Amino acid sequence: MSTEDEMLDFLGLDEKDELFEDIPDMIRTDLDIPEGLSEKELMVEVKNKLEKNKNLDGLVSFLGGGIYDHYVPAAVGEIIGRSEFYTSYTPYQAEISQGMLQALFEYQSLIAELTGLGAVNTSMYDYPTALAEAVLMSRRIQRKGGKFLIPENIHWDKNPVLDNYLRGSDIEIEFIGFEEDGSIDRDELRSKLDEDTLGFYVETPNVFGALEEDLDAFKSMKEENDCLLVVGIEPILLSLMRPPSDWGSDIAIGESQPLGIPPSYGGPTVGIFASDEDYIRKMPGRIIGETEDSEGKRAYCMTLQTREQHIRRERATSNICTNQSLMALASAAYTYLKGGRGLEDIAKENHKKSHEVAQRINEIDGFEAPYLDSEFYNEFTVKTPIDSAELVEKCCERGVLPGIAVNKIDKFDSLPDVLLVAVTEMNTDEEIDLLIETLKEVIG
Amino acid sequence: MSSEYRQARYDEDLLIERGEDGEIEDNPLPNDLKREKTVGIPDLPKHEVVRYFNRLSQMNYGIDTGLYPLGSCTMKYNPKYTEEIASHPKATRIHPYQPEETVQGTLEIMYELQELLAELGGMDSVTLQPAAGAHGEITGLMIVDQYHKDDGEDRNEVILPDTAHGTNPASVSMMGYDLVEIPSKDGCMDVEALEEAAGEDTAAFMITNPNTLGLFEKDACRIAEIIHEAGGLLYYDGANLNAIMGKTDPGAMNFDIMHFNLHKTFSTPHGGGGPGAGPVGVTEELASYLPVPVVEKDEERYYLDYDLENSIGRVKGIYGNWLVLLKAYAYIKKKGKDGLEEVTERAVLNSNYLRKKLQPHLDLPYRELRKHEFVMSGKKMKDKGLKTTDLAKRLLDYGFHAPTIYFPQLVDEALMIEPTETETKEALDGFAEAVASIMQEDEEILAEAPHNTAVRRVDETKAIRDSVLSYKMRDE
Numbered sequence: 001m002s003t004e005d006e007m008l009d010f011l012g013l014d015e016k017d018e019l020f021e022d023i024p025d026m027i028r029t030d031l032d033i034p035e036g037l038s039e040k041e042l043m044v045e046v047k048n049k050l051e052k053n054k055n056l057d058g059l060v061s062f063l064g065g066g067i068y069d070h071y072v073p074a075a076v077g078e079i080i081g082r083s084e085f086y087t088s089y090t091p092y093q094a095e096i097s098q099g100m101l102q103a104l105f106e107y108q109s110l111i112a113e114l115t116g117l118g119a120v121n122t123s124m125y126d127y128p129t130a131l132a133e134a135v136l137m138s139r140r141i142q143r144k145g146g147k148f149l150i151p152e153n154i155h156w157d158k159n160p161v162l163d164n165y166l167r168g169s170d171i172e173i174e175f176i177g178f179e180e181d182g183s184i185d186r187d188e189l190r191s192k193l194d195e196d197t198l199g200f201y202v203e204t205p206n207v208f209g210a211l212e213e214d215l216d217a218f219k220s221m222k223e224e225n226d227c228l229l230v231v232g233i234e235p236i237l238l239s240l241m242r243p244p245s246d247w248g249s250d251i252a253i254g255e256s257q258p259l260g261i262p263p264s265y266g267g268p269t270v271g272i273f274a275s276d277e278d279y280i281r282k283m284p285g286r287i288i289g290e291t292e293d294s295e296g297k298r299a300y301c302m303t304l305q306t307r308e309q310h311i312r313r314e315r316a317t318s319n320i321c322t323n324q325s326l327m328a329l330a331s332a333a334y335t336y337l338k339g340g341r342g343l344e345d346i347a348k349e350n351h352k353k354s355h356e357v358a359q360r361i362n363e364i365d366g367f368e369a370p371y372l373d374s375e376f377y378n379e380f381t382v383k384t385p386i387d388s389a390e391l392v393e394k395c396c397e398r399g400v401l402p403g404i405a406v407n408k409i410d411k412f413d414s415l416p417d418v419l420l421v422a423v424t425e426m427n428t429d430e431e432i433d434l435l436i437e438t439l440k441e442v443i444g
Numbered sequence: 445m446s447s448e449y450r451q452a453r454y455d456e457d458l459l460i461e462r463g464e465d466g467e468i469e470d471n472p473l474p475n476d477l478k479r480e481k482t483v484g485i486p487d488l489p490k491h492e493v494v495r496y497f498n499r500l501s502q503m504n505y506g507i508d509t510g511l512y513p514l515g516s517c518t519m520k521y522n523p524k525y526t527e528e529i530a531s532h533p534k535a536t537r538i539h540p541y542q543p544e545e546t547v548q549g550t551l552e553i554m555y556e557l558q559e560l561l562a563e564l565g566g567m568d569s570v571t572l573q574p575a576a577g578a579h580g581e582i583t584g585l586m587i588v589d590q591y592h593k594d595d596g597e598d599r600n601e602v603i604l605p606d607t608a609h610g611t612n613p614a615s616v617s618m619m620g621y622d623l624v625e626i627p628s629k630d631g632c633m634d635v636e637a638l639e640e641a642a643g644e645d646t647a648a649f650m651i652t653n654p655n656t657l658g659l660f661e662k663d664a665c666r667i668a669e670i671i672h673e674a675g676g677l678l679y680y681d682g683a684n685l686n687a688i689m690g691k692t693d694p695g696a697m698n699f700d701i702m703h704f705n706l707h708k709t710f711s712t713p714h715g716g717g718g719p720g721a722g723p724v725g726v727t728e729e730l731a732s733y734l735p736v737p738v739v740e741k742d743e744e745r746y747y748l749d750y751d752l753e754n755s756i757g758r759v760k761g762i763y764g765n766w767l768v769l770l771k772a773y774a775y776i777k778k779k780g781k782d783g784l785e786e787v788t789e790r791a792v793l794n795s796n797y798l799r800k801k802l803q804p805h806l807d808l809p810y811r812e813l814r815k816h817e818f819v820m821s822g823k824k825m826k827d828k829g830l831k832t833t834d835l836a837k838r839l840l841d842y843g844f845h846a847p848t849i850y851f852p853q854l855v856d857e858a859l860m861i862e863p864t865e866t867e868t869k870e871a872l873d874g875f876a877e878a879v880a881s882i883m884q885e886d887e888e889i890l891a892e893a894p895h896n897t898a899v900r901r902v903d904e905t906k907a908i909r910d911s912v913l914s915y916k917m918r919d920e
Contacts, residue, residue, distance in 0.1 A: 003868075003869050004790070004793060006869065007793055007794075007797045007869055008793070010797060010800065010801075011793075011796055011797060011800055016789045016792075016793060019789070019792045019793060019796060019813070020691050020792070021813070022659075022660040022662060022813055023660055023688070023691055023692050024662070024664070024665065026665065027664060027665060027692045027696040027697050028691060028692055028696070029566060029690075029691070029692050029693050029695075029696045030690070031563065031564070031689070031690045031781045031784060031785060032563055032781075033560055033563055033564070033776070033780065033781050033784075034777075034780055034781065035780040035781055035782060036777070036778055036779050036780025036781070036782060036783040037777055037778055037780065039525050039778065042525060042774060042777055042778045043525065043528070043529070045777065046529050046553070046770075046773075046774055046777070047529070047532065049549040049552055049553055050529075050532050050534040050535055050549045050550075050553075051534060051549065052548045052549035052552070053534040053535075053538055053546065053547050053548065053549040053550055054542070054546040054547075055533055055534045055537040055538050056537045056538065056539060057533060057537055059542070059546065061539060061542075063539045063541045063542065065540075065541050066761065066762075067539060067540055067541075067762070069537075069539065073490075075490060075493070075494050077531065078494065079494065079497040079498075079501075081527070082497070082498065082501035083506055083508040083522075083713075084501040084502065084504040084505065084506045084508065084509060085501050085504055085506065085715070085716055086506070086522075086713045086714075086715050086716070087506030087507040087508045087509075087522050087713050087714070088504055088505060088506040088507070088714065088715075088716045089512065089514055089517050089519055089714045089716070089717070089845075090714070090716070090717040091716065091717070092514070092846075092848070093505075093836065093837075093840060093845060093846050094899075094902040094904070095837065095840055095894045095897040095898070095899055095900065095901065095902055096451060096504075096505040096840045096845065096894070096897045096898070097504055097505060097716075098500075098503040098504065098897075098898040098899055099499075099500035099501050099502065099503035099504030099898070100500075100504045100716040100717075102456065102458070102500055102503075103497065103500050103716075104716070104717075105458070105914070105915075106458060106459060106460060108913060108914045109458065109460040109914040109915035109916065110460065110485065111914075112913075112914035112915065112916040112917070113460065113463065113483050113484050113485060113914075113915075113916065114483060118913060118914050118916045118917040119913045119914070119917070120913060120914055122717060123717075123718065125575040125576065125579060125760055126575070126760055126761045126762075127761060128758070128760060128761040129575075129579075129759075129760055129761075136618075155761070157758055157760075157761040157762065158761070160756075160757030160758035161757075161758050161759060161760060161761065163757060164582075164586045164756055164757060164758065164759055165582075165618075167586060167589050167619055167620060168617070168618060168619040168620020168621065169620060211473075211477060213474060213476060213477065214476065215476070215477070238479070238483070239479070239482075239483050239485075240468060240471050240472070240473050240478065240479055241473060241477050241478070241479055242477060242478065242479055242480070243479070262536040262537055263536070263537060263538060263539045263540070264535070264536050264538070264766055264767050265535075265538045265539070265540050265547065265550055265762075265763065265766040265767075266539075266540035266761065266762030266763055266764075266766065267575070267719070267760075267761075267762060267763065267764055267765040267766050267767070267768075268575070268718075268719035268765040268766075268767060268768060269761075277911075277913075277917060280911055280913060286717060287913055288913070289907035289908070289910070289911060289912055289913055290907070290910070290912040290913075290918065291902060291903050291904065291906045291907035291910065291912075292902075292903050292906060293899040293900040293901060293902050293903065294892065294900045294901040294902075294903070295899075295900050297455075297899055297900070299899040299902045299903075300902075301902045301904050301907050303904065303907040303908055303911065303913070304908060304911070308610075309578070309610040309611050309613070309614035310610040310611075310851070311610070312610075312614075313610050313613040313614060314613035314614060314616060314617040314623045315617070316610070316613075316614040316617075318614070318618065319578045319581065319582060319611050319614035319615040319618050320576070320578055320579075321576065321577065321578045321610075321611050322575075322576035322577060322578065322705075322707060322714070322717065322718045322719075322720040322722075323576070323717050323718040323719075324575070324715075324717075324718045324719045325715055325716045325717030325718050325719075326713075326715030326716055326717070326718065326719060327715075327718075327719055329715075329716065333493070333497055335485060336459050336485070336486075336488060336493045336496075337490055337493050339485060339486060339487030339488060340463060340482055340483045340484070340485035340486065340487060341482070341487050342487065343483065343485065344468060344482070344483075348470065348471075348472055351472045351473075352472065375473070375474055375477070392543075393543075396543050396545075396546075401539075401541075401542060401543075404541050
């Protein structure tokens, strides 16, 4: 007797189909998909498909737009590849899940250190959904006012995500334009801030790579209007830059992909979400807290769960359940492997290289870089002498991906021909020379 | 396993505690942007960092450690071929804004996955964009919202059974709908109550079938008629799809929208909380409402199609959790038609086998035949002056993860158990023996459990009271 027959016998059944007799005949279906493969066949088939891709090892890429190619130390993969970590569920049973809980507490602590904001969740899905959750959280904190001010100089994916997340909310979004240097239009921001304002969002670096200056002015604007300030940040740059807590940020969000997560065609990544300690009960998502066990030993557990859907149901602060925890672990592992000085070094190298590249592009006849000419970190805009999409296409034919033709995106179609160019420590001197040569060639 | 199980127990201080303030040298930023002091992140030898995280991993329990019967979570074995495939450099080292010509392999896989999922769900079109099941739920409700708006209708209610997963009501209120909850009768939804509730305000109805008690909703067909007659749309929460693949599908049940939990049914690892993926399938009528882009193909190539007439736009940046999608694709291709049908059959067999094994020790509310999971009551623990929690904590000492507890709320002292298809009869017998043995144990041992894990019973009340959410908050 086979094991399955023994089990059926124990249940007093003759065949497996009796287990499905509660499904009415009229809705029974058959699967119409191919038969399975052996592991060997599968490996060949899937890898053959993947081989049709060209990856960043074979292309010369200056692509950014929210996803950056930084070096990921081999040890990161080894750490998140520990199957005790990656095959565990959300740590509902704290005693047997201390490893993941402590690792996620490390992640929260690192983000708190970088942003200066003490309350951090274990992750949102990504940067755009973190923005949407931050706006929704602002409403939970601040009942007054119906309007939230969002700058135009944010990534094009963020607008539709925000629109969708706000379908059920009474919040009205008003947009703030940007200056000729790419930074937020402060006069417009000031003029739209009023007592009906719930909060406003400032991003630095923004979608153009531009950095805001005079950060304290945002703090004053927030205080004068008694509203909330949500700030979008870049985590590696924060090793050199003033933390958002310093200039009045109530909530800080960002993308953790630069911290140890490969580009991966854009996912999975991690939405960073940090908040002022006063607002912990309004936060979305899983949060790990420090506590003790019954013998007084330090221990960790998920905390403030009464905010969450599995307890609070329709009164939860968010519906998020499955998040991006393993990627948060990757970011924590990466950050410790690099160390504080290591992060600074990467930030400095990115800053230096991108400025050198901008200068060299600027020296080519017909190009202007940075076109939106505020301070920048590792990404900047380039005005091109020919149609930006045509330029990208011609460069691609030569194996160089020079950037994103940003004026071809609906949202930014009022810009002239502009390319968004990102430079990281992965771009070698040879690649940079090739970019410059290629740009000269394709316009010539 | 027996109570001889011992989890590693290290005293590991946080690495962040070792960070120090210092001066930043040669900061290239303009003066008013400069950070005053260095970030307090320590600079440690790499091998110390690796050892630290390895020791932490030894204080963590995964499906690779043992049985993990969390109800509704489908903690099945995660095959290793998916990990190898998803770590391929031509999967990880591709940028989302590369030209489509350079990512034809990825687009082909995404296209095929859309098609495979559509068939598995009995749907017509699929978006791969949502990052999780709950994300799929709000995506579905955004489609519901747009659909009714385009029809010029103002419908403000979403109907759910009281057995729904917590994400369902949370998604409903997040999207601004009023929640209408239908009570259960004998463990299934009360259809008469549904008939009364459905009407011109009904925007949608959401359910998972089998429901969270593991019971197949016998009136599935009638439910669809009632909602459609009222002009509402039907949403299927795919969390429990592992119970029905190859037997029936949401399309056959006349549902309009559904999500798939690739990190449950399709075996992508749960990662200690994520990442997952929650693709959404819809009927032909709703196909033009999906988020963009979807992957299409013409005679020569695969491409990202942004041109959907009524599209709701986007629910997430870029295209979705690609590496998770890739793992699920590999799993579905490996299993194929027969393999997935066997998954369903064995999952339901294992569930019913374990249910009957446990019946002498715990109470089973409602009828016997369950699908992939079942809910028992630990109310016998009350005789000892104890609770279901104590049983759950003691199971950890035996080397098993505990089931989901205290859900669904309509069962007193609930234990929601889902063994999945990847456990052997011996493993299930071992779990049943552990429960039998625990029910005979002294109150004191149970009340103080767990004994064999990295830490003893964790004080969750103190965690809330102190609210230390980062090292920075420790001493404040």
